[in-house]
Each structure stands twice: as C-alpha cells, then as structure tokens.
Amino acid sequence: MHFADALTAKVRKISPVCVGLDPQMEKLPKGIRKDLEGMKTFCRGIMDAVQNLASCIKPNLAFFETLGWEGMKLFFELCSEAKERGFIVISDGKRSDIGNTAAAYAAAYLGVDKPIDALTVNAYLGSDGVSPFLRQCSEHDKGIFVLVKTSNASSGELQDLPVGDEMVHEHLSHLVESWGKDCLGMESKLSCVGAVVGAPYPEELKYLRTTMPHIPFLIPGYGAQGGTAREAALGFIPDGTGAIVNASRSIMYASAGEDWKEAAQHAAEAMAADLKEALNARKRDTNLQ
Amino acid sequence: MHFADALTAKVRKISPVCVGLDPQMEKLPKGIRKDLEGMKTFCRGIMDAVQNLASCIKPNLAFFETLGWEGMKLFFELCSEAKERGFIVISDGKRSDIGNTAAAYAAAYLGVDKPIDALTVNAYLGSDGVSPFLRQCSEHDKGIFVLVKTSNASSGELQDLPVGDEMVHEHLSHLVESWGKDCLGMESKLSCVGAVVGAPYPEELKYLRTTMPHIPFLIPGYGAQGGTAREAALGFIPDGTGAIVNASRSIMYASAGEDWKEAAQHAAEAMAADLKEALNARKRDTNLQ
Numbered sequence: 001m002h003f004a005d006a007l008t009a010k011v012r013k014i015s016p017v018c019v020g021l022d023p024q025m026e027k028l029p030k031g032i033r034k035d036l037e038g039m040k041t042f043c044r045g046i047m048d049a050v051q052n053l054a055s056c057i058k059p060n061l062a063f064f065e066t067l068g069w070e071g072m073k074l075f076f077e078l079c080s081e082a083k084e085r086g087f088i089v090i091s092d093g094k095r096s097d098i099g100n101t102a103a104a105y106a107a108a109y110l111g112v113d114k115p116i117d118a119l120t121v122n123a124y125l126g127s128d129g130v131s132p133f134l135r136q137c138s139e140h141d142k143g144i145f146v147l148v149k150t151s152n153a154s155s156g157e158l159q160d161l162p163v164g165d166e167m168v169h170e171h172l173s174h175l176v177e178s179w180g181k182d183c184l185g186m187e188s189k190l191s192c193v194g195a196v197v198g199a200p201y202p203e204e205l206k207y208l209r210t211t212m213p214h215i216p217f218l219i220p221g222y223g224a225q226g227g228t229a230r231e232a233a234l235g236f237i238p239d240g241t242g243a244i245v246n247a248s249r250s251i252m253y254a255s256a257g258e259d260w261k262e263a264a265q266h267a268a269e270a271m272a273a274d275l276k277e278a279l280n281a282r283k284r285d286t287n288l289q
Numbered sequence: 290m291h292f293a294d295a296l297t298a299k300v301r302k303i304s305p306v307c308v309g310l311d312p313q314m315e316k317l318p319k320g321i322r323k324d325l326e327g328m329k330t331f332c333r334g335i336m337d338a339v340q341n342l343a344s345c346i347k348p349n350l351a352f353f354e355t356l357g358w359e360g361m362k363l364f365f366e367l368c369s370e371a372k373e374r375g376f377i378v379i380s381d382g383k384r385s386d387i388g389n390t391a392a393a394y395a396a397a398y399l400g401v402d403k404p405i406d407a408l409t410v411n412a413y414l415g416s417d418g419v420s421p422f423l424r425q426c427s428e429h430d431k432g433i434f435v436l437v438k439t440s441n442a443s444s445g446e447l448q449d450l451p452v453g454d455e456m457v458h459e460h461l462s463h464l465v466e467s468w469g470k471d472c473l474g475m476e477s478k479l480s481c482v483g484a485v486v487g488a489p490y491p492e493e494l495k496y497l498r499t500t501m502p503h504i505p506f507l508i509p510g511y512g513a514q515g516g517t518a519r520e521a522a523l524g525f526i527p528d529g530t531g532a533i534v535n536a537s538r539s540i541m542y543a544s545a546g547e548d549w550k551e552a553a554q555h556a557a558e559a560m561a562a563d564l565k566e567a568l569n570a571r572k573r574d575t576n577l578q
Contacts, residue, residue: 022389022390024389024393060386060390060393062384062386062390062391062393062394062397063390063393065361065393065394065397065398066393066394066396066397066400067397068361068365068397069358069359069361069362069364069365070358072354072357072358072361073358075358076357076358094384094385094386094411095351095383096383096385096411096436097349097351097383098439098441099441100311100313101311101349101351101352102351104313104349104351104352104354104355105351105354105355107355108351108354108355108356108357109354111355122383122385122411122413123413123447124411124412124413124436124439124447124448125436125439125441125443125444125447126441126443126444126445126446126447126448127443127446128441128442128443128444129441129443147385147413147414150387150413150414152387152388152414152415152417152418153417154414154415154416154417154418155414155415155417156415157415157416157464158412158413158414158415158457158460158461158464159413159415161450161452161457161460162452162453163450163451163452163457164451168447168450168452168457171447171450172447175446175447
C-alpha cells in the first residue's frame with residue numbers, strides 16, 4: 001500500500017500519535033539492566049505500552065549509532081518488531097547526501113527488505129539529495145519526511161532567513177510540494193514525501209499547511225519541547241488526517257520508577273485524547289467559519 | 290593535539306589529499322570477493338596504495354550503513370586501521386540533529402574512545418545542531434566540517450538563495466566562523482570547526498576563504514565531479530595549508546582490473562602533484578601581486 005494511504009488509515013483507525021524511541025542508557029528506569037539487553041527490554045516495553053494508542057514508532061538512529069554496531073543491530077531488531085506489531089516505522093536519521101551516496105542511504109533504510117516505512121531527510125543539498133530517496137519510495141511504497149521547519153529554538157538561524165517575500169523554509173516548502181506531487185496515494189491523495197514542521201511554531205505550521213497541501217506532516221516538539229495539541233492541530237488537514245505528532249521523552253521517560261510502562265501508557269493515552277480534542281475543536285471552528 | 294594543528298602538520302608533511310572510502314559491492318575490482326571480507330580487503334588495499342600520499346581517509350557512512358550492522362562493524366574496523374596507519378580519519382556522515390540527539394551522534398563518532406578525528410555535519414538546524422559537536426571537539430581534540438556550499442549541481446536550490454546582499458551559504462559561513470573562533474589551534478591558528486566547500490564552485494571558494502579565515506576547508510568535487518586543482522587551490526590559505534581536497538571514485542576505482550592498487554596509487558600521486566603545482570602557481574601569483 002502507498003505510504004501516505006497506509007499512514008492515513010492508521011491515523012484514522014488509531015490516532016495521530018507517533019512515539020519516538022530515543023533510548024539512553026543513563027535514563028533507563030528502575031528495574032531495567034543498564035546494557036543493550038536492558039535497552040531492548042525497555043523499548044519493547046514501550047511498544048507494549050503504546051500498542052493501539054500510537055500509529056507510529058520513530059526510533060532515532062543517533063541513540064543506536066552511539067552504541068556502535070551492536071546498537072545498529074538492536075535498531076534493526078526493534079524496527080522488525082515494531083513492524084510485526086503493526087506500527088508504521090519511521091527511522092529518524094535526518095540523512096543528507098547526493099547521488100549514489102544518497103541511494104546507499106535510501107537502500108539502507110528504505111530498501112524493499114528493510115523493516116522501515118519512512119526516513120527523515122535533510123534537504124540542504126537540494127534535489128540531488130532527495131531524488132535517490134524518491135526512487136526508493138515509489139518503487140517500494142516507502143516515504144520520507146523532509147526537514148522544513150524544525151522544532152528547536154535556533155531553527156530560525158537558517159530556516160527563517162528572508163528570501164524576497166518568503167523565508168528559506170517557506171521556499172523549501174514549495175520544493176517539497178513539487179518533489180511530492182507525482183507520488184500521491186489513491187486513497188489519501190497525500191504524497192509519499194512528507195515534511196517535518198515543529199509544533200512550537202504554530203504560525204509556520206498553519207501557513208505551511210497551505211503551501212504543501214499534498215504533504216503529510218511529521219510534527220515534533222509536542223510535550224517536552226513545549227508544543228501544545230492546539231498548535232499541532234494546525235498542521236492537520238480539516239478531516240483530522242494529514243499529520244502525525246511525535247513525542248519521545250514525555251512518553252518513554254514518563255516515570256523513572258518501576259511503573260514506567262503504565263506511566264508511558266497513560267502519557268500516550270493522554271496525548272491521544274489531547275490531540276483528539278484539539279482536532280475536534282478545530283473542526284468545529286472550521287465549520288463555524 | 291588540536292585537530293587543526295594535527296591536520297595542518299599532516300598537510301605540510303604529506304599532501305592535502307583526502308581519499309574518500311566509498312566501497313560499493315558492485316564496483317569491487319577484478320579478483321576481489323563480492324562480500325564483506327572482499328570489501329575489507331579492498332579498502333585496506335586502497336589505504337596501502339595511498340599511504341604517504343594522502344593525509345586523510347574519509348569513509349562515507351552511507352556505504353557502510355547500507356550493509357546493515359555488519360557494515361557498521363566494518364566501518365569502525367577500517368577507521369581503527371586508518372588511525373593506526375597514521376591517517377587523519379574523517380567520518381563523512383553529514384549528521385544533523387539537536388540537543389541530546391546531536392550529543393549522541395557526537396559521542397558515536399567523536400567520543401574519546403572512537404578511532405575518528407572529525408565528522409561532517411549538516412547545520413540546517415542552526416546552532417542547537419552544532420554546539421553538542423563543539424563540546425566533543427574541544428574536550429577530545431576532534432573536529433567537524435560543516436556543509437556550507439556543497440559540490441553537487443543542485444546545491445544552489447537552497448544554498449544560493451539571496452538573503453539581502455548575501456546568499457544563504459554566505460550567511461552560514463559567518464555562523465561557521467563564529468562557531469569556530471573559540472577553538473583555534475596554537476600552531477595553525479585554525480579552528481576545530483571546518484567547512485565543506487565544493488571545488489566546482491571556484492568563485493564561492495575564493496569568497497568563502499575571506500569570510501571564514503580561521504576555518505579549515507574540506508573540498509570535495511575534485512576529479513570525478515569535475516573540479517580542478519587550480520579551482521581547489523582557491524580554498525587554501527597562501528602558505529598552502531588550511532584545506533584538504535577529497536577524491537573518492539577517481540582513486541578507488543581508478544582501475545576495475547587486477548591492477549586496481551597500482552592504479553589507485555598512481556591516481557593519488559597524480560592528484561598530489563597536481564595540487565602541489567596549483568598551490569605553487571597560486572603562491573607565485575600572490576607574490577607577484
């Protein structure tokens with residue numbers, strides 16, 4: 001199934017919640033061994049906790065790479081397990097390169113044999129850095145999310161520079177829409193090319209929804225980074241699809257005690273409810289206008 | 290020793306040649322087994338061939354990641370071997386993330402226990418995405434090379450957008466100089482923060498040398514990508530240091546036959562001689578002015 005169709009179906013059926021898997025040895029909760037086996041147990045427990053609450057699992061490669069090749073082995077094992085559990089698996093690698101190097105990254109994470117549905121991509125290198133990923137997406141029903149406006153405080157240093165009447169990230173948003181327009185899902189009418197737009201920037205989120213009408217959004221910055229559900233809701237299309245909202249720390253590390261699994265479940269439930277309410281409120285507002 | 294001091298000493302002693310290790314199974318030359326063991330043999334042979342001709346070895350992570358965790362194991366093995374042979378080892382990963390995620394990447398590749406001297410970094414996320422790497426650099430004498438103006442054809446799509454009187458990549462060059470100014474080597478007076486500037490853009494290279502006086506350059510795009518030694522020479526400081534020039538394919542795959550090792554050696558010798566001549570010519574031109 002086309003990536004955006006699969007994503008949309010999951011969002012409708014379950015929720016737009018995406019749970020980031022950012023395992024850090026020093027943060028592992030009470031009762032978990034501080035080693036690779038402990039990390040695996042912990043990540044599997046988080047998947048248990050958010051099953052039927054979250055549609056997507058987003059492991060961030062950095063936390064696995066930092067454990068060396070054993071960490072990469074664990075990364076692929078956890079991706080396989082997340083796929084088997086029915087999650088949409090988004091590998092957060094923010095990869096960027098060109099030509100056959102980008103093709104190597106695309107094969108590494110979006111190859112037909114890989115238990116991963118989508119990869120985050122940094123497009124500072126332009127089209128040359130995106131087209132090799134697009135080939136993999138259209139051949140194997142995979143997706144990418146291009147960093148457009150990131151959730152961090154200093155994201156504006158480059159992304160908000162004024163280019164004529166626009167900012168750099170707005171200019172990029174037109175490129176993203178153009179990269180994605182030939183790869184729309186039959187059901188969702190959304191593209192296999194997505195965009196990362198941070199919840200802490202609601203005005204940008206609202207505007208970018210208009211410049212990228214066919215682009216699914218991955219919205220980070222909810223929870224620990226200060227973004228609210230009402231802000232995140234601005235990145236959705238009116239029917240409540242077209243976006244997923246990520247939380248990592250606020251779910252994984254909801255408790256440092258032995259109740260970490262229940263705490264993660266409650267945090268995911270609360271997040272799903274919070275988003276549902278914000279999306280309903282937005283729907284009412286839209287209907288009233 | 291401070292990264293830029295070590296780099297400068299190597300450039301003076303050997304050459305500014307950096308050899309990219311981009312192993313691809315389907316390109317392995319005649320007589321080499323098409324498997325991981327063959328790849329290792331091939332990469333070790335390339336290191337043999339360019340020993341005492343190149344100062345740096347730059348493995349590109351994409352080609353190792355595409356082989357899964359076994360590829361990552363090979364990556365670290367080859368980095369260790371390159372370090373033991375006395376090369377400066379630059380991990381080309383173009384990583385980008387923020388906060389503790391960027392810190393995880395920094396630990397993964399620039400940690401005190403890692404056989405790697407520097408990492409390439411994509412700064413689209415701004416200072417938040419660079420400062421965690423800087424901490425690792427100053428604590429452990431490591432370096433980073435920030436992508437400023439890349440060598441590919443579409444690099445201008447974002448990097449050349451006009452921001453007032455400047456282009457985006459020129460604006461970024463001021464940020465890079467500011468990120469690097471507190472981390473200068475005693476000997477070289479150059480920073481642990483470097484910049485990637487492509488040889489196929491000589492005007493940019495010349496201008497960026499003036500906006501980033503303390504920043505060592507990693508210059509890709511020589512050889513297979515069409516950049517010449519005369520163009521690359523514009524990125525050096527007048528004494529012939531301050532930059533390294535990378536070639537990957539034109540050295541690794543100089544021959545597809547059984548003479549691949551000799552061919553790589555000859556290609557590296559020719560490149561070192563070509564750069565030496567261009568740098569001498571530039572020195573003469575500068576003295577005449």
